[in-house]
Amino acid sequence: MSEPLLQAIDLQCERDERILFRDLSFSILPGTVTRVEGPNGSGKTTLLRMLAGLNDAWSGDLLWFGKPRSAHREEFLRNTLYLGHRAGIKPLLTPLENLQALTAGRRPLPDPVLRQALGGTGLAGFEDVPCRNLSAGQQRRVALARLLIADEPLWLLDEVFTAIDAGGVSAIENLLQQRAAEGGSVVVTTHHDLRLPGMQRIILGGGSD
Amino acid sequence: MNADFRPALVLRHDAVGVLSAMRGVFARDLRVAFRQRQDLLNPLLFFVMVVTLFPLGVSPEVSFLREAGAGILWVAALLSVLLSLDHLFRHDFDDGTLEQLVLQPQPLFLLVLAKTMAHWVLTGLPLVILTPVLGVMVHLDGNSIGVLCLTLLIGTPVLSLIGSIGAALTLGLRSAGVLLSLLIIPLYIPVLIFGTGTVASAAEGAPVGAYLALMGAFLVLALTLAPFASAAALRISLSNG
Amino acid sequence: MAFDSLSAFWVMEGHGPYVWSCYAAFFLLMIGLMVWSWRRRNAVIEACRRGIELKSGQQTQQAATASAASFTRVKVSQD
């Protein structure tokens, strides 16, 4: 059995004096897709931000390959890709420039590769148009282009399917499945009824206390 | 299910160097700023306008302006830096770029330093370049203008660095702009005192090397400490989101 | 005693108003701060007590019903 990348033990998170979840334990194994489910306000995004290392108002243990994550933060950050609600797309820059900027600090790639990735998300021909002239879905696709070139073993994706049309959704589903087959791990939060073979589910309770 | 048969991905142990990551952050900020040139001009216009208010509001007499000129220019520069600080992290916070910045594997304080340097190049440096013109308008003599430019050259980066702490602390708050000023102005006082004091000494013909060295020490102190505080403050502000 | 009489103590050779206004401000603000802090503490205790009593009263009356979202339109009577 392969070792889990990320292991959560007894996570508890309180927000505005309300306990979002407690005693939450799970493991993220290599080559798996994990879906975080729950109604609005159940803490899906918060959980993902905790896993990504953005939110630190929680208690419990998070282990990265069996070691405390806080002690291996840099290695963790190098090997984790997080895409949030707001995906880090600058409206004033073109898709290509955005992709350049987003990959520069992690793994710089030559422009033809970036263009190919943008083409792969259906943005061929829009590479040099400022993003503010693109639709919400297109802007989202600029961020998703990172998934076509990312080599981080762990992906944390918040609401990947937002603003994406039906064709795009099934293409992304394929992408996630393919990624898992390659050995990558994916954690997604989504309201979209995502069903992939072998998918792990983390179900968060309702918003009541 | 068949997870055991899947190949485990290789972990990356090499990262993009700190310097090239910093360069990337710096270049992106400059590029975004030049796409929105009006935002670059605003602090400069503000600077000129505030300076104009003093002859109109107090006195256009040469003797007054000569004596108060350095102080007026310094206060105006301080205020326009303060005005521009609100934007330092705000746009990045709104579009999610800041989250990606915090999650970069390089030390955050260095990336913040790169952003702050970009902020200085975009606001502080143009102010310094504009200063000789305004210095002539308030009847400063050549020597004073030179010293004033030097003090601003050393002082404005300190303003940006200290200001970045306030900008990071007030990120995402209501009426962040006013709050930012309240937090930061007291911390600006030493720089202001030495900036104007140095020019005053120069006008009296006293040597100013020691004062400039002292301001240099402020700059070094701000360079070494402020990015840590800003990085910590950014983490706190983002954790709340 | 550094003063010859009580009136000399009050006047303090002309410095009386300054000295006494300082002491007045000091005692006013300090006592004000102390009383305000004390009252606030008691008010918080009182608010907590009322909150607890209210809650225990509610629990006996009815079990909390989770509101399930059905997105049914709210009927507004239109007379």
Added chain:
Amino acid sequence: MWQFFHKLGSPKWFFGIAARLMPWLLAGGILLLVAGIVWGLAFAPKDYLQGNSYRIIFIHVPTAFLAQSVYVMMAVAAVVTLVWRMKLADVFVKSVAPVGLVLTFLSLFTGAVWGKPTWGTWWVWDARLTSMLILLFLYGGVIALDRAINDEKSAARAVSVLVLVGVVNIPIIQYSVEWWNTLHQPSTFKLTEKPSMPAEMWVPLLLSVLGMYLLFGWLACLRMQTEILLREQRTRWVKDYVLAGRG
């Protein structure tokens, strides 16, 4: 050691200790302060230079002294908040900041009033007064930031960062203000700097400073208790305490 530290961080434990300490702090504080003030006002000899107006010193110095040390205490608590995430430390910072503000204001007010008979004007840009004015701004900033952030934990940590930045700046501010002062007013008469103070003057001064410390301790305990009650109102012990206590 660690257990002690942990215990110290427990709000419930502190609440009990504070309740036991507070009567002593209050009684001792009032006693010392009143003794110092009465001695200073009525029995200490007149100052040969400033006359009777110097008697303001017996409240000016304690408030100024406290105002500065409260900020330093807040800085220590800020370190504890950021490094060890101890709850009590940030309760301390939050509860004590308004007290510091009031003390700073009082020292400024008394300083200004004292300045009138001494310098002839209500306000002189004296190094000490100016530094205190900036300290007032720093306190104001801390309180404003704390009020502006809704989330309790973020507020505590953000305020801690601000307090630390402020405490690094305080010596720089003081140094630069002194320098600025010599630049503009070559030799001003300093309010509280005395070449030698007779014992009849400094003993009452010492008493009132000590009294202020105790009184501050009482205020800090009281306000921290309030804050703890607010934060822990869902816990068992607070419920028990509230229901058992006076109605």
